Amino acid sequence: MAKKYISIENLKFLLNEVFNIEEVLESPYYAETDNEAVNMILDAAVDISDRHLFPFYTEIDRADHTFEDGKVTIHPEIIKYIKAMGEAGFIGGSFSFEHGGQQLPQMVTAASGAIMSAANNGVVMFTGLTAGSAHLIASFGSKELKEKYTGKMLSGEWQGTMALTEPQAGSSLSDIVSSATPTDQGHYKLKGQKIFISSGDYEGTENVVHLMLARIDGAPLGTKGISLFVVPKLREDENGNLIDNDVTTAGVYHKMGQKSTPAVHYIAGDNDNCHGWLVGEPNKGLSYMFQMMNEARLGVGLMGAAIASAAYYASLEYANERPQGRKISEQSAKDKPQTFIINHADVKRMLLFQKSVVEGGLSLIFECSRYADLEMTTEDETAKKRYKGLLDLLTPVAKTFPAEYGIKSVSEGMQCLGGFGYTTDFPLEQHYRDIRITSIYEGTTGIQSLDLLARKIMGTGGKSLMLLAEEVKKVTDEASTYDDLKKYVTALQEKLQDLQKVTQQLGGMAMQGKMELALADATLYMEFFSLIVIGWQWLKQATVAKKAMVTGNPEGEKLKFYESKIHTMRYFFSYELPKTLGLMTRLMDKDDTLTVEVEKELIV
Amino acid sequence: MKILVCITHVPDTTSKITFTNDNTELDKGGLQFVIGPYDDYALARAVEIKEQLGGTVTALNVGQQETEPTIRKALAIGADDAIRIDAEPTDAYFVAQQIAEVAKAENYDLIMMGRESSDYNGGQVHGMVGEMLGIPSLSPVMKLDIDKGVAKMAREIEGGKEYLEASLPLVLGCQEPIAEWKIPNMRGIMGARKKPLKVITPTNNDTLTTPESYELPAPRTDVKLIDADNTAELVSLLKNEAKVI
Ligand SMILES: Cc1cc2nc3c(=O)[nH]c(=O)nc-3n(C[C@H](O)[C@H](O)[C@H](O)COP(=O)(O)OP(=O)(O)OC[C@H]3O[C@@H](n4cnc5c(N)ncnc54)[C@H](O)[C@@H]3O)c2cc1C
Ligand SMILES: Cc1cc2nc3c(=O)[nH]c(=O)nc-3n(C[C@H](O)[C@H](O)[C@H](O)COP(=O)(O)OP(=O)(O)OC[C@H]3O[C@@H](n4cnc5c(N)ncnc54)[C@H](O)[C@@H]3O)c2cc1C
Numbered sequence: 001m002a003k004k005y006i007s008i009e010n011l012k013f014l015l016n017e018v019f020n021i022e023e024v025l026e027s028p029y030y031a032e033t034d035n036e037a038v039n040m041i042l043d044a045a046v047d048i049s050d051r052h053l054f055p056f057y058t059e060i061d062r063a064d065h066t067f068e069d070g071k072v073t074i075h076p077e078i079i080k081y082i083k084a085m086g087e088a089g090f091i092g093g094s095f096s097f098e099h100g101g102q103q104l105p106q107m108v109t110a111a112s113g114a115i116m117s118a119a120n121n122g123v124v125m126f127t128g129l130t131a132g133s134a135h136l137i138a139s140f141g142s143k144e145l146k147e148k149y150t151g152k153m154l155s156g157e158w159q160g161t162m163a164l165t166e167p168q169a170g171s172s173l174s175d176i177v178s179s180a181t182p183t184d185q186g187h188y189k190l191k192g193q194k195i196f197i198s199s200g201d202y203e204g205t206e207n208v209v210h211l212m213l214a215r216i217d218g219a220p221l222g223t224k225g226i227s228l229f230v231v232p233k234l235r236e237d238e239n240g241n242l243i244d245n246d247v248t249t250a251g252v253y254h255k256m257g258q259k260s261t262p263a264v265h266y267i268a269g270d271n272d273n274c275h276g277w278l279v280g281e282p283n284k285g286l287s288y289m290f291q292m293m294n295e296a297r298l299g300v301g302l303m304g305a306a307i308a309s310a311a312y313y314a315s316l317e318y319a320n321e322r323p324q325g326r327k328i329s330e331q332s333a334k335d336k337p338q339t340f341i342i343n344h345a346d347v348k349r350m351l352l353f354q355k356s357v358v359e360g361g362l363s364l365i366f367e368c369s370r371y372a373d374l375e376m377t378t379e380d381e382t383a384k385k386r387y388k389g390l391l392d393l394l395t396p397v398a399k400t401f402p403a404e405y406g407i408k409s410v411s412e413g414m415q416c417l418g419g420f421g422y423t424t425d426f427p428l429e430q431h432y433r434d435i436r437i438t439s440i441y442e443g444t445t446g447i448q449s450l451d452l453l454a455r456k457i458m459g460t461g462g463k464s465l466m467l468l469a470e471e472v473k474k475v476t477d478e479a480s481t482y483d484d485l486k487k488y489v490t491a492l493q494e495k496l497q498d499l500q501k502v503t504q505q506l507g508g509m510a511m512q513g514k515m516e517l518a519l520a521d522a523t524l525y526m527e528f529f530s531l532i533v534i535g536w537q538w539l540k541q542a543t544v545a546k547k548a549m550v551t552g553n554p555e556g557e558k559l560k561f562y563e564s565k566i567h568t569m570r571y572f573f574s575y576e577l578p579k580t581l582g583l584m585t586r587l588m589d590k591d592d593t594l595t596v597e598v599e600k601e602l603i604v
Numbered sequence: 605m606k607i608l609v610c611i612t613h614v615p616d617t618t619s620k621i622t623f624t625n626d627n628t629e630l631d632k633g634g635l636q637f638v639i640g641p642y643d644d645y646a647l648a649r650a651v652e653i654k655e656q657l658g659g660t661v662t663a664l665n666v667g668q669q670e671t672e673p674t675i676r677k678a679l680a681i682g683a684d685d686a687i688r689i690d691a692e693p694t695d696a697y698f699v700a701q702q703i704a705e706v707a708k709a710e711n712y713d714l715i716m717m718g719r720e721s722s723d724y725n726g727g728q729v730h731g732m733v734g735e736m737l738g739i740p741s742l743s744p745v746m747k748l749d750i751d752k753g754v755a756k757m758a759r760e761i762e763g764g765k766e767y768l769e770a771s772l773p774l775v776l777g778c779q780e781p782i783a784e785w786k787i788p789n790m791r792g793i794m795g796a797r798k799k800p801l802k803v804i805t806p807t808n809n810d811t812l813t814t815p816e817s818y819e820l821p822a823p824r825t826d827v828k829l830i831d832a833d834n835t836a837e838l839v840s841l842l843k844n845e846a847k848v849i
Contacts, residue, residue, distance in 0.1 A: 008636075032794050033794065034797060036673050036676055036796075036797065037793050037794055037796070037797070039673065040673075040676065040677055040680055040788060040793045040796070041790070041793055043638075043677070043788075044787050044788055044789075044790075044793065047785070047787045048787055051785075051787070084787065087789060088787055088788075088789045088790060089789045089790030089791055090790065093790055102790045102791070102794055104790075555633065556622070556631075556633060556634065557620070557633075557634045558633065558634050
């Protein structure tokens with residue numbers, strides 16, 4: 001098995017050199033955290049990964065989980081991991097002190113999360129979901145709910161879930177039908193079924209706490225009638241004993257990847273005895289969920305980049321060790337020993353593609369995390385709005401690019417291993433199975449793309465694009481001070497103009513009332529937009545590297561690190577960024593007969 | 605219980621080591637430093653004993669300012685305070701002298717160290733400190749329990765185990781499985797910088813050795829694959845090329 005799954009040096013480069021965590025830490029809100037603490041947290045994340053996650057990556061996959069006699073059984077190492085995370089205080093580290101956290105910047109939790117997800121992505125879901133659901137209670141729940149639940153969840157004793165999806169309501173959450181009937185005892189009676197609920201039930205946890213969306217009887221139709229409830233698997237009776245709360249696991253799905261983590265189908269209130277407690281106000285459930293959405297989406301993007309990182313290092317190690325064939329220039333010399341495959345141009349290309357996706361994707365996620373940190377801590381209202389605007393705009397991209405390009409990246413990683421990549425002797429086939437989910441859950445790519453184009457771009461009248469253009473300009477201004485980066489500055493500026501052109505055309509269609517047509521190729525627009533955004537992130541990293549080379553005279557390994565950054569930027573600008581041309585051709589094409597208006601009878 | 609744990613600041617075992625200055629100095633650029641692995645076990649057991657019996661754990665390092673992040677990590681793991689003796693730890697005798705000087709004034713019940721450092725692997729400091737303080741020293745200790753002022757220990761010896769008892773105070777060189785390495789928790793990490801770290805000057809600068817030069821082991825060469833049936837070739841290669849038979 002490969003030894004390396006992520007580059008800590010790269011994470012530190014992003015935190016310290018590219019995104020200047022010092023600036024974030026200066027805020028009084030983060031007064032308790034300093035750079036030394038950040039380094040220790042990363043070390044601890046590596047310790048947890050090396051002890052509880054990475055060694056069991058394959059074993060847990062092969063064991064899968066089982067469902068027998070109504071009981072879900074998971075691999076015992078997962079239980080140990082959750083306990084260790086609880087003891088280390090890693091679940092909810094970014095929560096405020098008041099809510100039992102350590103008030104860590106999201107940039108830091110992104111870095112530690114990247115390490116752990118690269119080590120064993122599916123297992124990290126358990127604690128990620130507990131943190132996410134505890135955050136909902138901490139942010140919107142009553143004092144009683146907070147007291148009863150968040151402590152047990154942050155310690156890892158109780159598992160949390162996000163229970164949104166129903167058989168008829170996946171992408172379309174407005175169609176949720178689970179119901180909640182008020183009682184005069186403070187709780188509601190819940191009824192309904194949820195599907196695909198990750199870590200929704202298993203032996204070895206004391207309790208499972210579902211954060212469940214449902215409609216209060218008589219609530220308005222659509223998204224405005226959805227409320228959020230805490231629905232535990234076991235509830236407390238008058239004496240404080242945990243008793244059954246009429247939440248029954250009906251089954252688990254057999255999945256392609258992330259086999260560590262059961263996706264549970266549960267039924268609530270079959271015996272009319274399922275109690276739930278309202279979180280916050282009635283009918284605000286979806287808006288509470290959406291406030292947590294940025295975090296959850298960035299989390300999925302991070303997972304995509306992290307899995308692609310593990311696959312990259314596994315394929316890099318292999319490419320350095322596998323002798324096969326001879327270089328084209330040496331093909332006549334059959335007596336020469338075979339060369340290592342890393343010396344073939346096509347293999348180098350596949351490796352550079354992976355590096356550009358992994359480190360470009362991570363960079364965007366750190367950028368978004370930084371916006372989130374600054375939005376929360378800045379006092380200046382204009383700046384706050386600006387950070388929020390940027391975060392809202394870029395979050396669907398930071399979810400989708402590492403997922404969609406991550407899938408391609410892992411595929412290229414597998415390709416580097418030839419036939420062995422397709423076997424279970426190497427981890428690539430598992431990376432490939434695991435990463436595939438990232439473009440599906442937490443909003444499919446189709447839904448993210450609609451969110452980007454309709455809500456984030458058209459919905460802001462193009463203002464968000466202007467914010468982005470200003471951010472890009474900061475980078476191009478700095479990059480143009482270095483002669484050898486000027487070429488890339490020009491390229492990026494041209495792409496930004498293309499982006500404006502395409503956006504104007506689609507905006508124009510929308511204004512003429514042709515909304516369906518304007519949004520028909522939202523997913524292509526997403527890819528087009530992502531390539532330009534990642535180009536910006538690469539130029540940003542390359543500029544920082546260049547500056548460090550000019551001012552710091554680095555040597556040896558450090559110098560190689562910076563040179564490799566600049567080289568990968570050049571790769572991205574030459575191989576990936578030009579793909580926008582093909583996408584633009586279609587996006588500028590006004591022919592509406594291909595998808596929107598074609599009769600479905602023609603797709604047979 | 606008053607416990608002193610001596611920790612080294614050593615390159616992570618996965619680091620790539622190179623030398624500078626005509627091979628007389630370690631090149632520290634780009635190296636990741638950690639608490640010596642054996643010292644980490646000693647620290648973990650010390651913290652457990654403190655949790656069990658009460659008392660204090662002090663972490664000590666002989667080193668320059670660059671070692672402070674490593675010392676902070678010991679504080680994050682559970683030491684109550686720390687001492688850095690501000691000097692380049694040039695050899696085992698020098699280090700032992702410094703530790704003994706501090707220990708004389710403090711009357712520790714236990715002085716716990718790693719069985720050996722992972723950079724220079726001398727395995728000498730605990731013995732020297734014991735001698736300098738006139739108290740017993742034992743190494744490698746793989747199990748340690750304290751019962752009414754008596755230390756009950758186990759050591760692995762050739763072909764078996766040895767069980768020992770000794771009265772405190774003691775100097776111990778520790779190794780696994782004395783405890784499991786502790787992962788510092790968030791609260792410990794955030795609290796570490798508020799714990800006292802005292803910097804003191806060394807008592808003297810007696811160093812008995814100076815390095816002349818360092819040499820890395822020869823790089824590993826390529827492997828040769830030999831067919832399982834072809835034992836004759838294997839024997840010939842082992843004899844003539846590898847010269848091991
Ligand atoms: C392993 C796994 C774990 C999961 N974990 C959880 C969990 O913990 N909690 C939870 O609540 N849910 C969970 N889910 C559910 C997940 O969020 C949904 O599967 C996802 O949102 C898609 O919903 P769906 O499966 O109903 O697909 P559908 O909504 O039926 O979508 C099918 C296809 O149609 C497209 N589509 C749908 N609507 C539109 C539209 N309006 N315009 C254009 N295209 C559209 C989609 O993009 C997709 O390609 C999980 C799913 C899986 C597989
Ligand atoms: C710049 C530099 C130059 C050095 N040059 C030399 C050299 O030339 N020759 C050489 O032998 N070593 C050298 N060292 C290594 C350093 O001096 C060692 O820590 C010391 O020699 C003890 O090494 P040892 O292997 O004998 O320790 P061991 O006896 O193997 O260590 C046993 C235990 O003693 C404790 N201990 C050891 N060192 C320290 C310390 N510094 N602070 C606190 N506790 C400690 C630890 O608990 C350790 O596990 C150098 C170190 C540095 C940073």
